[in-house]
Amino acid sequence: MTFKTKYLSIAILLLAISLTANAQEGKVNVSQDNDIDKLLEYKKDIKTTKVYRIQVFDTTDPDKAQREKSNFLNSYSQWPVEIVWNTPNYKVWVGNFATQLEVDRALKKIKKKYMNAFPFQPKLDKK
Numbered sequence: 001m002t003f004k005t006k007y008l009s010i011a012i013l014l015l016a017i018s019l020t021a022n023a024q025e026g027k028v029n030v031s032q033d034n035d036i037d038k039l040l041e042y043k044k045d046i047k048t049t050k051v052y053r054i055q056v057f058d059t060t061d062p063d064k065a066q067r068e069k070s071n072f073l074n075s076y077s078q079w080p081v082e083i084v085w086n087t088p089n090y091k092v093w094v095g096n097f098a099t100q101l102e103v104d105r106a107l108k109k110i111k112k113k114y115m116n117a118f119p120f121q122p123k124l125d126k127k
Contacts, residue, residue, distance in 0.1 A: 065090035
């Protein structure tokens with residue numbers, strides 16, 4: 001590098017530093033309609049949460065469903081289990097998972113004993 005190139009590089013570097021040191025600060029004001037705040041409050045009240053569950057067993061015999069629920073709870077007590085009657089079958093559903101990641105982690109453990117288990121999103125009753 002030549003002597004002139006070194007001075008030119010140093011001068012450019014000093015100029016860049018001085019320009020950033022004198023940067024201006026600003027303030028932003030946002031004006032919006034009051035109805036937007038009302039809409040945001042209304043949106044908070046709406047329940048739009050997704051729920052994931054895992055089905056581990058289904059049968060037409062309610063006694064078999066109850067036995068399978070008990071067997072499941074003996075092996076995996078960390079998740080809630082319920083029997084749902086959906087004509088003509090009794091289904092054993094597990095969990096109340098909030099995210100896809102949670103249901104995937106649980107399914108990995110459950111599949112060790114229940115190979116036919118599968119995740120799903122039940123239709124929520126609209127009240």
